[in-house]
Amino acid sequence: MIKLLLPVLLSAIAFDAAAQAPAAGPSERSPWGIGVAAAVSDSPYAGEGTRVIPIPLLSYEGERFYFRGVTAGWRFVDTATFEFSALAKARFDGFDVDDDLDRGQLARNGIDADLLEDRKRGLDVGVGMEWSGRAGELQLELLTDATDRSGGQEASLQYGYPLRVGGGVLTPIVGATWWSGDMADYYYGTLREEVARGVADYRPGAVTTPHAGVSFFRPLGRTWSLVGSLRYSQLPDAITDSPLVDPGTDGSASMFIGVSRGFTPWWLRRR
Template identity: 50%
Template structure:
């Protein structure tokens, strides 16, 4: 199923920054009726963290769409209501914004005034919440609210997203845009300094909540009857509360991502 397989490619752990997902990957029309798809993908993302460079990760893609239960890459859930144009879901999604201090640049952190030896790793999280989408001829709009239930950050986010699919020969293109509001706890955990770090002499940085806009374009092209090539590009506009962080790469105001994958439907 096109909607879920493309979502799985866009929702990748390589988006290690302020969001757990590329916003427009799930806002797609239902073009196929296949319940299962399996594939592989590679994702590359420009890391916003000091000295980390580009993250490149291969990963499997497994999706399932049932009448009530669905699984889409690193997210899944239950359809609470499923009408012709409106869907309301209870969702669970991985948040892969964490990092290991050893993967960051010690020299770059020192230039930001931080000794890497005094920092803590940041853990990935698991978010649970609700998502509602409205589909029509003009495209699809989605509103979601997710909260961290693993107490990694203890934060939450609210996102509004829009996308529309266009046919170009056998290729489907899906431009989209979205914006996410992230709570102060969420932003501080991944971009601020923690209390235990401050106790070791690290300067306190508590940025507060943040808004992160994003634009993207995704594509899908059939390769025979059951196979598909799919992927996308996105760019996240990072606000000053994130880019001013001593953990962030200097002179960076955004983060670009590229995904490419292949799936087989069943």
């Protein structure tokens, strides 16, 4: 399985920046966007290391409905300073034991890889809120696992302050993400069925992960856009002490850069 934990989050940030950037008037740009990006991330999981991953970009910004990469939303409230949306977001956290993890490192952590199960992808649903003004932008998301992979919940709070730089928008970002015990136990703990096979019992419980970074958006003419971001997450001890994680890990960094082009779908051109 392709590991997309942090790159997916970064793509969502980049699409948010593209959607909000005032560098070009909305009437001048298509609500549809398509492009390609590359992400470099270091995974905390044992032996997974650093990956360079190509990511297709697809976005749509309508009056109510929008789609940004792995996130779809419906705006119930949309004013100049406040937005409230229902959300559905794909979750790519987790791993395939055989493809992603290093058996030797797991063994040094006291874990027999043959006794582990994959941690699967899922779909979260919930709500998102955003406040914007002269003081910056504040975003809050409350999500729950709709596929019952972990049965857990996530809450994330993020603040950004957009700055006009070089014809684009540079947004420094700080925030934190909270995972419920069920979610953290599924992705970074050991499962009950694994413990029954002889794996050490480890459950991190609820965790909060702070992060900081920067996103960038710049229009390139009428149809093209450049998007990018950098992000560093400081992992809590409950995660770094997990036997599924590389020893000595204390954080995780990612870089994302891509280009997107506005376009008109073929079925609309016929009208």
